[in-house]
Amino acid sequence: VCSSDLIPPEIGNLSSLNVLNLQGNNLSGSIPAEIQQCQTLFELRLSDNCLTGHIPVELGKLTELQVILDLSHNNLSGEIPQSLGNLMKLERLDLSSNHLQGQIPPSLGKLSSLDSLNLSYNLLQGQLPSSFSSFPRSAFLGNKKLCGAPLARCLGSSRRSGKWLSTAEVDAIIFAIVFTTAVVCLVMIYMMLRIWSTWRKVAVSNNEGIGNEIKEQDQEKWLGY
Structure with a gap:
């Protein structure tokens, strides 16, 4: 049960704080932007609460974060801020089980120190950064519109940078496939009928020729008698 505690x-006044662990306290409200003033933080755990709102872009200023940034199992929404790509020392990032939307910012793909990543069970979409292919599929499960390694290949990824096809485009492709298949079938049927007709004419002509030869042979026999 969520509490009214925020x-x-x-x-932000705790400017010398190294570790902040508030996980599992049923806290409500948003993550205050003032947390950016805790410049010496190297571990931040806010998971298993009832936090709402967007992930503040100010978290990108906590450049000393190294051990983990864990915001999982909350009610956070909106897009993942590009600024998280500034956390170059970060080794573990967990944003799972929220309501995060939009595409994964390319800046996250540049976090060279990242060993563990969990973005599962959100509403993310689009193509995963190529550098994420080394992470397990479980890190991205529950995002139905995400694609790219290690998940399924994106439709038209070479032309559309991982964007999903619209319903109208899918309908157009299906119509084109059905129409093309129908035309090919009609052409094949027409060709088969032409071949059959030609073969039938040849067969009839051959039969008539054989019949005439038999008649001539019979006539010659009668004349011989």
Whole structure:
């Protein structure tokens, strides 16, 4: 059950804080932007609460974060901010089980120190950064519109940069396939009928020729008698 307790903006006054662990406290409200003032944080755990709103872009200023940034199992929404790509020392990132939307920012693909990643069970879409292919499929499950290695290949990825085809485009492709198949079938039927007709004429002509030869032979026999 979610409580009415919030993370106070005064958290930013703890400028010498190294570890902040508030997980599993049923906290409500949003993540205060003032947390950016905790410049010495190297571990931030806010998972298993009832936090709402967007992930503040100010988290990208916590460049000393290294051990983990864990915001999983909350009610966070909106897009993943590009600024998280500034956390170059970060080794573990867990944003799973929220309501995050949109595409994964390319900046996350440049986190060279990242060993563990979990973005599962959100509403993310589009193509995964190529550098994410080394992570397990479980890191991205529950995002029905995500594609690219290690998930399924994106439709038209070479032309559309991982964007999904619209319903109208899918309908047009299906119509084109059905129409082309129908035309090919009609052409094949027409060709088969032409071949059969030609073969029938040849067969009839041959039969008539054989019949005439038999008649001539019979006439010659009678004349011989």
